[in-house]
Amino acid sequence: MNYExxxxxxxxxxxxxxxxxxxxxxxxxFFAYYARVTKKDHIINxxxxxxxxxxxxxxxxxxxxxxVGLVGFFPDAAYYYGQSLLVPGxxxxxxxxxxxxxxxxxxxGSKDNAFYMxxxxxxxxxxxxxxxxxxxxxxxxxxxxxxxxxxxxxGKLLSSPYSWSVVFLALVSVLYISAMFLTxxxxxxxxxxxxxxxxxYALFWSSPTIIASLTTFIALSQQNxxxxxxxxxxxxxxxxxxxxFMVAVFLVYQGKYYGxxxxxxxxxxxxxxxxxxxxxxxxxxxxxxTITSAVTNETMAISLIIAFLAGLCLLVPSLILxxxxxxxxxxxxxxxx
Amino acid sequence: xxxxxxxxISRLLTSMTLLFHAIFATLGVGVxxxxxxxxxxxxxxxxxxxxxxxxxxxxxxxxxxxVGVVTGTAIGLQLSLIWPSFMxxxxxxxxxxxxxxxxxxxxxxxxxxxxxxxxxxxxxxIYHWLLSIPVVIGGTLSAFFITTVNSFMNQxxxxxxxxxxxxxxxxxxxxxxxxxxxxxxxxxxxxxxxxAAVLGTIAAISILFKKGSAYHKKALKLTVSLTxxxxxxxxxxxxxxxxxxxxYQPEKLAAGEWHFDTEEGADLIVFGTLDENNEVQNAxxxxxxxxxxxxxxxNAEVEGLEETPEDERPPxxxxxxxxxxxxxxxxxxxxxxxxxxxxxxKKWNEHNKLILTGLALAGPLSMLAVEFGWIYAEVGRQPWxxxxxxxxxxxxxxxxxxxxxxxxxxxxxxVLGTGCVVVLRKMFKNNPAEIELEHRFPQVAATKEDDNx
Ligand code: HDD
Ligand code: HEM
Ligand code: HEM
Numbered sequence: 001m002n003y004e005x006x007x008x009x010x011x012x013x014x015x016x017x018x019x020x021x022x023x024x025x026x027x028x029x030f031f032a033y034y035a036r037v038t039k040k041d042h043i044i045n046x047x048x049x050x051x052x053x054x055x056x057x058x059x060x061x062x063x064x065x066x067x068v069g070l071v072g073f074f075p076d077a078a079y080y081y082g083q084s085l086l087v088p089g090x091x092x093x094x095x096x097x098x099x100x101x102x103x104x105x106x107x108x109g110s111k112d113n114a115f116y117m118x119x120x121x122x123x124x125x126x127x128x129x130x131x132x133x134x135x136x137x138x139x140x141x142x143x144x145x146x147x148x149x150x151x152x153x154x155g156k157l158l159s160s161p162y163s164w165s166v167v168f169l170a171l172v173s174v175l176y177i178s179a180m181f182l183t184x185x186x187x188x189x190x191x192x193x194x195x196x197x198x199x200x201y202a203l204f205w206s207s208p209t210i211i212a213s214l215t216t217f218i219a220l221s222q223q224n225x226x227x228x229x230x231x232x233x234x235x236x237x238x239x240x241x242x243x244x245f246m247v248a249v250f251l252v253y254q255g256k257y258y259g260x261x262x263x264x265x266x267x268x269x270x271x272x273x274x275x276x277x278x279x280x281x282x283x284x285x286x287x288x289x290t291i292t293s294a295v296t297n298e299t300m301a302i303s304l305i306i307a308f309l310a311g312l313c314l315l316v317p318s319l320i321l322x323x324x325x326x327x328x329x330x331x332x333x334x335x336x337x
Numbered sequence: 338x339x340x341x342x343x344x345x346i347s348r349l350l351t352s353m354t355l356l357f358h359a360i361f362a363t364l365g366v367g368v369x370x371x372x373x374x375x376x377x378x379x380x381x382x383x384x385x386x387x388x389x390x391x392x393x394x395x396x397x398x399x400x401x402x403x404v405g406v407v408t409g410t411a412i413g414l415q416l417s418l419i420w421p422s423f424m425x426x427x428x429x430x431x432x433x434x435x436x437x438x439x440x441x442x443x444x445x446x447x448x449x450x451x452x453x454x455x456x457x458x459x460x461x462x463i464y465h466w467l468l469s470i471p472v473v474i475g476g477t478l479s480a481f482f483i484t485t486v487n488s489f490m491n492q493x494x495x496x497x498x499x500x501x502x503x504x505x506x507x508x509x510x511x512x513x514x515x516x517x518x519x520x521x522x523x524x525x526x527x528x529x530x531x532x533a534a535v536l537g538t539i540a541a542i543s544i545l546f547k548k549g550s551a552y553h554k555k556a557l558k559l560t561v562s563l564t565x566x567x568x569x570x571x572x573x574x575x576x577x578x579x580x581x582x583x584x585y586q587p588e589k590l591a592a593g594e595w596h597f598d599t600e601e602g603a604d605l606i607v608f609g610t611l612d613e614n615n616e617v618q619n620a621x622x623x624x625x626x627x628x629x630x631x632x633x634x635x636n637a638e639v640e641g642l643e644e645t646p647e648d649e650r651p652p653x654x655x656x657x658x659x660x661x662x663x664x665x666x667x668x669x670x671x672x673x674x675x676x677x678x679x680x681x682x683k684k685w686n687e688h689n690k691l692i693l694t695g696l697a698l699a700g701p702l703s704m705l706a707v708e709f710g711w712i713y714a715e716v717g718r719q720p721w722x723x724x725x726x727x728x729x730x731x732x733x734x735x736x737x738x739x740x741x742x743x744x745x746x747x748x749x750x751x752v753l754g755t756g757c758v759v760v761l762r763k764m765f766k767n768n769p770a771e772i773e774l775e776h777r778f779p780q781v782a783a784t785k786e787d788d789n790x
Contacts, residue, residue, distance in 0.1 A: 065439045072432030075425045082421030086736040097407035104403030105760040303508045311440035318447045
């Protein structure tokens with residue numbers, strides 16, 4: 001295999017990791033706020049904060065890892081994305097900054113501050129919306145290169161149905177993934193009332209997820225026919241994804257095997273995400289950069305891969321330790337520690 | 338000279354982000370060291386005061402880390418958003434330490450999470466202390482990696498540039514460039530120093546205004562002793578940095594010292610002003626000291642600014658940045674030594690108002706020294722972003738929206754800064770150490786009546 005494929009696969013894997021852990025986090029913020037507004041916060045907020053407290057920073061690092069790695073493996077991407085994403089990127093940074101810091105302020109400092117919780121809930125929806133513009137512009141047609149460098153065409157971006165369908169998909173997926181995870185977590189904690197509530201959320205958000213996926217697919221054919229056709233060639237990958245979706249919803253509907261249900265959700269998104277990614281290639285940003293044109297030199301690619309492997313040897317055991325101590329430590333989850 | 342074009346706003350935005358981040362980053366690197374030391378002393382001496390100290394510091398630390406993480410994320414993204422051409426070129430050569438830095442963060446973040454929530458989980462407290470080691474290592478390693486990137490911008494090497502494309506790349510040579518050893522040493526030692534001094538400030542203020550208990554006095558002794566040690570390290574590292582500059586980046590040293598003509602036995606100019614002919618006025622001159630600072634020999638020749646082409650000279654106002662940094666360095670060294678002397682001489686009272694006030698100032702001043710130091714180092718590199726290869730003007734984004742982004746981020750930092758201060762105050766005001774001590778360690782609190790040590 002060549003370096004650019006290894007590089008993009010590793011990065012894509014990290015973005016996928018971010019997609020899952022960040023969705024859980026973003027959605028949980030929204031649900032926590034929603035529960036407060038509907039006066040149900042006593043049921044689930046304890047649960048949410050027990051999970052979130054130890055892991056929010058780790059979530060953020062997944063993201064940092066992705067973009068630092070992208071610049072490392074594909075320096076040209078830094079130029080094109082950097083130039084064109086100044087505004088949406090800065091907005092995303094501001095939202096992430098507000099979310100992360102106010103989460104810490106709320107949970108270590110002034111508990112149950114309604115305004116902080118509102119910020120936490122609202123940014124949970126706005127961040128995925130602003131980050132999704134990066135994926136949208138990668139389809140091409142939203143930026144132009146002039147003598148004065150690369151510029152983003154805001155008018156086009158804001159009036160494109162494809163762009164809005166991606167935003168919509170991002171939002172509902174966040175809520176769906178998060179609700180599915182919380183269902184599993186509530187079940188582990190043996191918290192019946194919370195389980196009932198989040199299970200309802202999970203079922204509620206499942207159908208919009210599949211509808212949004214379909215609309216995005218159709219809008220893609222308007223935006224980037226080539227990509228759409230490559231995606232059709234990979235129909236079986238998306239088929240597997242839909243299969244896992246059905247398994248997940250069925251299990252939650254039946255009210256059993258919540259763990260397997262969440263694993264199915266992870267597979268559902270794994271296949272959809274890699275199907276999307278694979279059909280996106282060879283372009284990283286159409287039509288300016290492809291993985292072969294943008295890839296860094298061989299020496300750097302090799303050293304990055306070595307650093308990556310060495311880093312994994314350090315991180316995987318530490319992550320396992322973290323999970324055993326919090327996520328899978330039944331006493332902790334139940335609130336006895 | 339001071340035109341508000343896109344490149345200038347880009348510089349200002351980067352400076353603002355970095356200087357804001359530097360506050361939290363410095364504490365992020367330094368505080369874990371103090372926490373770890375204090376927890377260990379608490380275990381060894383079986384003294385719950387030190388354990389509580391470590392515990393309360395950690396709690397404040399969670400807030401500053403949070404702001405450090407989010408502003409760091411901002412820098413990481415802004416590097417590409419604001420300096421796209423620079424990242425395109427430099428990414429080819431220096432991506433390795435940037436990439437490894439994220440691993441260091443990851444490592445630190447994971448263990449910080451575990452450390453925070455496991456204070457009472459272990460029968461043997463030494464296991465909990467062990468968890469602080471990876472946090473210390475992670476923080477210091479990330480400072481190391483990011484500083485190598487900054488060193489590379491000052492001393493780019495490990496590649497060749499042929500018609501705009503880079504070839505013959507050697508990532509390790511780029512990372513371990515001549516600027517790396519002194520820079521890393523100075524950045525890490527000054528971070529430790531600043532953290533110790535800031536925590537010392539808190540202890541000193543508690544004693545000054547609230548007649549602090551034995552708990553606060555122990556906190557003061559510990560932090561000031563460490564301040565003293567780290568201040569020596571920082572001064573040594575700073576001296577080595579100056580020697581590095583004299584050899585590899587003479588224009589930065591010359592601009593910082595207002596040393597215009599190459600000469601032997603050069604004087605060190607402290608403060609002062611420049612008149613319209615660039616003649617130094619009102620300055621204190623220390624004979625031959627610049628030669629010593631630059632080469633360790635009072636008669637050595639020091640290269641002057643005249644040797645640098647006019648359009649490649651850094652601005653001369655960085656002189657003040659350098660002088661302020663060094664003055665603060667000697668101040669922290671002096672005041673911490675004074676305290677230690679008064680403490681060791683039994684007859685003298687080390688808790689007299691003057692010394693306590695001096696120590697209370699040391700924390701904020703050290704933080705300022707970090708900021709001055711960075712401004713000196715970064716503006717002293719002007720006009721280059723990658724010395725000798727690319728100027729800041731070539732590197733900056735050409736997006737017309739950069740001005741609006743400056744305002745956006747300014748607002749963000751105001752909000753974050755205020756939030757941070759408000760929350761920290763609330764956290765400790767509503768929960769004074771005495772009450773927490775009684776609550777957590779009732780047996781000690783019962784015998785708390787001051788031992789006056
Ligand atoms: C508590 C903070 C602090 C203190 C007391 C000092 N410094 Fe410093 N200094 C820094 C914090 C700092 C810094 C923020 O860490 C810098 C900015 C860039 C760097 O590498 O370190 C720095 C840079 C810096 C540089 C430029 C290095 C370069 O650009 O490569 C020199 C020559 C010195 N320092 C010299 C000194 C001397 C002779 C000091 C005498 C005691 C001193 N510093 C005290
Ligand atoms: C990855 C490493 C770094 C990069 C790419 C970088 C890049 C830059 C750039 C492009 C500028 C604007 C040019 C200028 O005005 O001088 C700048 C300025 C500055 N940087 Fe760095 N920097 C790095 C490391 C650091 C670090 C670690 C700090 C300290 C926390 C720092 C502190 C500053 C300061 C204080 C300025 C302001 C200079 C001014 O006022 O113009 N830099 N940096
Ligand atoms: C004196 C210089 C600097 C030091 C000592 C420093 C150190 C730190 C520390 C301690 C943190 C908190 C990380 C954690 O606890 O998880 C942090 C966050 C971060 N810093 Fe800085 N930093 C410096 C400058 C820079 C620069 C110039 C960059 C740009 C490349 C940068 C990028 C980041 C990023 C991306 C994060 C967030 C990582 C995360 O999400 O955990 N830092 N930095």
